[in-house]
Amino acid sequence: MPTVTMTVNGQQVSREVDPRTLLVDFLRNELHLTGTHVGCDTSQCGACVVHVDGTSQKACTMLAMQADGCEITTIEGLAKNGELHPMQAAFKEHHGLQCGFCTPGMVMSAVDLVQRNPDPNEHEVREWLEGNICRCTGYHNIVKAIQHAAKDMRG
Amino acid sequence: MPDTGAQRVLRKEDNRFLTGRGHYTDDFNRQGQAFGVFVRSEMAHARIKSIDTSQAEQAPGVVAVFTGKDMEADGVGSLPCGWTVTDKHGNPHKAPPHWPLARDRVRYVGDHVAFVVAETDAQARDAAELVEVDYEPLDAVVETGKALNGPQVHDEAPDNLCFDWEIGDKQATDDAFAKADRVSKIELVNNRLIPNAIEPRAAIGEYDPGTDEYTLYSTSQNPHLLRLILCAFVLNLPEHKVRVVAPDVGGGFGSKIYCYAEETVCVWASKKLNGRPIKWLATRTEAFQADAHGRDHITTAEMAMDKDGKFLGMRVDTLANLGAYLSNFATAVPTYLYGTLLAGQYKTPAIHGNVKAVFTNTAPVDAYRGAGRPEATYVVERLVERCARDMNMDPAEIRRRNFVQPDEFPYQTPVALTYDSGQYELALDEALKMIDYPNFAQRRQESERKGKLRGIGFSAYIEACGIAPSQVVGALGAGVGLWESAQVRFNATGSISVFTGSHSHGQGHETTFAQMVADKFGTDYNNVDIVHGDTGRIPMGMGTYGSRSLAVGGSAILRACDKVVEKGKKIAAHMLEASVDDIEFDSGTFRVAGTDKTKSIGEIAFAAYVPHDFPQDVEPGLDETAFYDPANFTYPSGVHIAEIEIDPDTGETEIADWVAVDDFGRVINPMIVEGQVHGGIAQGVGQALLENAVYDPDSGQLVTGSYQDYTMPRADDLPSFRVGMTETPCPHNPVGAKGCGEAGAIAAPAALMNAITDALGTEEIQMPATREKVWRLAQQRLAPAAE
Numbered sequence: 046m047p048t049v050t051m052t053v054n055g056q057q058v059s060r061e062v063d064p065r066t067l068l069v070d071f072l073r074n075e076l077h078l079t080g081t082h083v084g085c086d087t088s089q090c091g092a093c094v095v096h097v098d099g100t101s102q103k104a105c106t107m108l109a110m111q112a113d114g115c116e117i118t119t120i121e122g123l124a125k126n127g128e129l130h131p132m133q134a135a136f137k138e139h140h141g142l143q144c145g146f147c148t149p150g151m152v153m154s155a156v157d158l159v160q161r162n163p164d165p166n167e168h169e170v171r172e173w174l175e176g177n178i179c180r181c182t183g184y185h186n187i188v189k190a191i192q193h194a195a196k197d198m199r200g
Numbered sequence: 201m202p203d204t205g206a207q208r209v210l211r212k213e214d215n216r217f218l219t220g221r222g223h224y225t226d227d228f229n230r231q232g233q234a235f236g237v238f239v240r241s242e243m244a245h246a247r248i249k250s251i252d253t254s255q256a257e258q259a260p261g262v263v264a265v266f267t268g269k270d271m272e273a274d275g276v277g278s279l280p281c282g283w284t285v286t287d288k289h290g291n292p293h294k295a296p297p298h299w300p301l302a303r304d305r306v307r308y309v310g311d312h313v314a315f316v317v318a319e320t321d322a323q324a325r326d327a328a329e330l331v332e333v334d335y336e337p338l339d340a341v342v343e344t345g346k347a348l349n350g351p352q353v354h355d356e357a358p359d360n361l362c363f364d365w366e367i368g369d370k371q372a373t374d375d376a377f378a379k380a381d382r383v384s385k386i387e388l389v390n391n392r393l394i395p396n397a398i399e400p401r402a403a404i405g406e407y408d409p410g411t412d413e414y415t416l417y418s419t420s421q422n423p424h425l426l427r428l429i430l431c432a433f434v435l436n437l438p439e440h441k442v443r444v445v446a447p448d449v450g451g452g453f454g455s456k457i458y459c460y461a462e463e464t465v466c467v468w469a470s471k472k473l474n475g476r477p478i479k480w481l482a483t484r485t486e487a488f489q490a491d492a493h494g495r496d497h498i499t500t501a502e503m504a505m506d507k508d509g510k511f512l513g514m515r516v517d518t519l520a521n522l523g524a525y526l527s528n529f530a531t532a533v534p535t536y537l538y539g540t541l542l543a544g545q546y547k548t549p550a551i552h553g554n555v556k557a558v559f560t561n562t563a564p565v566d567a568y569r570g571a572g573r574p575e576a577t578y579v580v581e582r583l584v585e586r587c588a589r590d591m592n593m594d595p596a597e598i599r600r601r602n603f604v605q606p607d608e609f610p611y612q613t614p615v616a617l618t619y620d621s622g623q624y625e626l627a628l629d630e631a632l633k634m635i636d637y638p639n640f641a642q643r644r645q646e647s648e649r650k651g652k653l654r655g656i657g658f659s660a661y662i663e664a665c666g667i668a669p670s671q672v673v674g675a676l677g678a679g680v681g682l683w684e685s686a687q688v689r690f691n692a693t694g695s696i697s698v699f700t701g702s703h704s705h706g707q708g709h710e711t712t713f714a715q716m717v718a719d720k721f722g723t724d725y726n727n728v729d730i731v732h733g734d735t736g737r738i739p740m741g742m743g744t745y746g747s748r749s750l751a752v753g754g755s756a757i758l759r760a761c762d763k764v765v766e767k768g769k770k771i772a773a774h775m776l777e778a779s780v781d782d783i784e785f786d787s788g789t790f791r792v793a794g795t796d797k798t799k800s801i802g803e804i805a806f807a808a809y810v811p812h813d814f815p816q817d818v819e820p821g822l823d824e825t826a827f828y829d830p831a832n833f834t835y836p837s838g839v840h841i842a843e844i845e846i847d848p849d850t851g852e853t854e855i856a857d858w859v860a861v862d863d864f865g866r867v868i869n870p871m872i873v874e875g876q877v878h879g880g881i882a883q884g885v886g887q888a889l890l891e892n893a894v895y896d897p898d899s900g901q902l903v904t905g906s907y908q909d910y911t912m913p914r915a916d917d918l919p920s921f922r923v924g925m926t927e928t929p930c931p932h933n934p935v936g937a938k939g940c941g942e943a944g945a946i947a948a949p950a951a952l953m954n955a956i957t958d959a960l961g962t963e964e965i966q967m968p969a970t971r972e973k974v975w976r977l978a979q980q981r982l983a984p985a986a987e
């Protein structure tokens with residue numbers, strides 16, 4: 046079996062993998078990082094979004110081998126020194142989550158949006174979230190949270 | 201009732217969810233676990249001639265392959281329907297068996313045929329492909345409207361009729377129609393929906409041969425009920441040997457209430473394999489095929505009115521599709537949860553409802569967010585809008601004219617229920633103000649100038665939550681009680697553990713319940729820990745569905761708190777050398793009335809566990825349990841108004857504005873309540889505009905079997921909502937709460953469809969109002985009148 050090596054949340058990891066292993070399964074089953082969720086089998090829901098070399102990717106659409114040599118950040122790697130990332134804090138402050146299942150993917154996706162567009166308007170936020178489904182919140186508070194987080198991230 | 205205040209307190213549970221530290225079922229792995237995969241029917245209807253498992257058994261990693269025959273040999277029971285509906289001739293509904301693994305016939309695409317267990321999930325999936333099933337195809341029927349004359353789904357149910365049920369007074373209704381000045385009529389389809397909680401269902405079954413105990417980890421909204429059904433009906437196990445753990449659950453909306461085949465099979469198979477834990481994870485495709493679906497009604501409704509638009513009588517005929525088998529509460533949804541809500545917010549003196557429920561070769565249908573109430577509201581509010589149009593009356597005015605008035609409660613409807621309280625006109629007035637109704641005509645003109653069609657739609661809904669009391673629902677056929685239980689335990693150091701039988705899968709119980717208890721005891725809410733979702737920790741419970749958590753579960757918690765205070769008074773009296781009758785309790789302090797002699801509840805709790813100075817006749821400990829069985833349903837209500845703009849060139853319906861004014865009785869955490877409203881509206885909008893479960897009428901295949909074919913509402917399909925509230929406390933539960941979780945899903949479809957039909961000038965459109973349908977009708981509307 047081939048070996049993959051990558052940096053996950055700042056730590057280098059190497060594992061032998063079955064070539065058909067998806068990145069999301071690698072993270073969940075090999076590294077026990079269960080914050081990245083699986084909600085579908087057609088790459089539509091976005092519950093599995095992580096950052097690969099700084100940009101958001103659906104971890105269910107990528108093989109672990111394709112991430113060989115990459116920097117991966119998962120939801121577990123977002124908070125620093127016990128402090129929530131401003132995006133996580135904004136989701137909490139504005140009640141942008143209910144069951145929490147879509148949340149890791151939403152947050153990772155939203156962080157990427159704000160890195161690209163530091164001041165997105167409501168329309169831009171809604172368009173960006175095209176690839177993430179939330180069944181609980183109706184998105185109202187998610188959109189609000191992202192816009193507030195953008196402000197906080199701009200400082 | 202303590203002043204629980206209405207406080208926007210941030211959720212305790214959020215930190216773990218936001219950092220990826222939640223524990224959903226798939227996040228658990230048991231020592232030595234194997235993986236199970238179901239072989240599912242690819243046919244809508246077929247006889248199973250034989251199943252050849254030999255190749256699969258030889259495949260790499262395979263541990264075992266089970267079929268219905270193995271379960272039959274073990275005497276495994278059928279998955280039960282828990283509510284017996286008596287038809288209009290006095291006979292119980294037809295209840296054909298529903299085996300966890302099919303025995304001789306499959307009846308829908310996705311039906312369970314065999315279970316393959318292997319070392320890894322991938323190996324189990326590969327091997328499942330190798331199970332060969334020899335089917336003899338049978339004719340199938342998937343369309344609700346064709347069921348009565350269609351191919352027979354069950355031998356036990358001629359004409360595929362499960363029951364023919366009625367409610368209300370037929371004669372009085374006929375008389376009302378005979379003397380009416382005007383009759384309005386409407387025909388409606390309530391489209392079939394697939395719940396689609398984002399966390400797919402999952403289960404781990406684990407048998408311990410050493411202790412003869414079973415553990416089931418499951419994505420359940422209702423762990424105690426799941427245990428009860430498994431033990432009493434399906435697997436015949438002693439309840440004290442079975443533990444069901446439903447940890448963090450990623451949404452449910454009804455679809456995770458039920459006892460499904462998959463959980464049953466995992467538990468049973470673990471015992472067969474000598475205690476090897478077996479994990480099963482649904483794919484999204486399986487969720488589409490085999491989670492209980494929702495809605496699926498065809499209805500004709502008529503209203504008789506006098507010349508002033510006063511409602512005299514209402515007649516409703518409904519055909520309800522139950523799918524291929526009866527899920528746990530399937531029979532209750534189109535009857536007691538639907539027929540009894542047909543009065544809406546109105547004083548219609550005579551109502552008659554007839555419901556025929558049918559079997560088809562489709563996935564079982566059960567309660568989905570609102571369960572029966574959205575279907576009823578859709579009928580009532582579309583019909584009332586139709587009445588307004590036929591009478592040329594303002595839609596707000598016709599509602600106002602017929603509302604039950606605040607001084608008329610308790611109000612007995614002609615369809616069984618007694619409404620407890622409400623202020624319907626207040627909500628309407630508030631909503632009209634918020635939407636700026638007087639200027640709607642002007643906004644419509646502006647839209648017209650841009651070549652757009654603008655419409656406004658109302659929905660004045662009522663729902664019945666916290667189904668109760670147990671005696672009454674028992675008499676109506678329910679197989680279970682509908683109380684809730686709670687245990688409130690002060691620990692020796694003053695922290696508080698609350699064990700509740702209700703279950704949180706997004707509703708924020710850990711916060712709302714903690715707020716309530718903290719307020720009662722005058723303590724920091726971080727000191728209160730809410731425990732839920734584990735039958736091993738919580739003695740009894742009935743789970744969460746039907747917006748019952750706060751009204752029923754919260755009431756049980758408050759009752760248990762009261763018992764704690766009562767006991768605390770005895771201890772305080774002893775310690776303060778006073779008589780119990782002289783002890784007062786307020787915000788965490790026991791006081792001898794009129795003195796400054798006090799003991800804090802923390803001191804009392806400590807004394808209860810270190811009882812050195814303690815009354816002789818009082819047991820140590822400060823730990824009380826209460827069961828609460830409500831006196832009546834609660835009746836949340838409200839008015840939603842949708843304003844939309846249609847682009848006739850594209851058929852796109854844009855939601856220009858949405859106001860919701862809801863009355864949920866007492867609200868503890870407005871932030872959480874508003875979140876529930878948003879989510880509910882989104883699901884209602886999804887039903888009205890996008891979502892539809894479609895089976896191919898010829899092959900019986902589920903055409904909308906993935907997120908690529910079934911349109912889920914996404915962020916850019918929805919607006920931001922404007923939410924207001926009125927507060928008429930529930931008069932008969934100690935919290936004063938009525939329930940909020942389903943309101944949006946109940947109110948929204950009618951509001952939106954009324955707005956669309958208003959814009960299009962025709963009622964000839966059924967949900968979902970897709971772009972294509974809207975575009976066609978918009979083109980017709982704008983086409984120059986034919987010569």
Ligand code: FES
Binds near residue numbers: 084085087104106
């Ligand atoms: S799991 Fe749904 S998009 Fe990746």
Ligand code: FES
Binds near residue numbers: 142143144182451
């Ligand atoms: S919070 Fe439940 S799916 Fe988004």
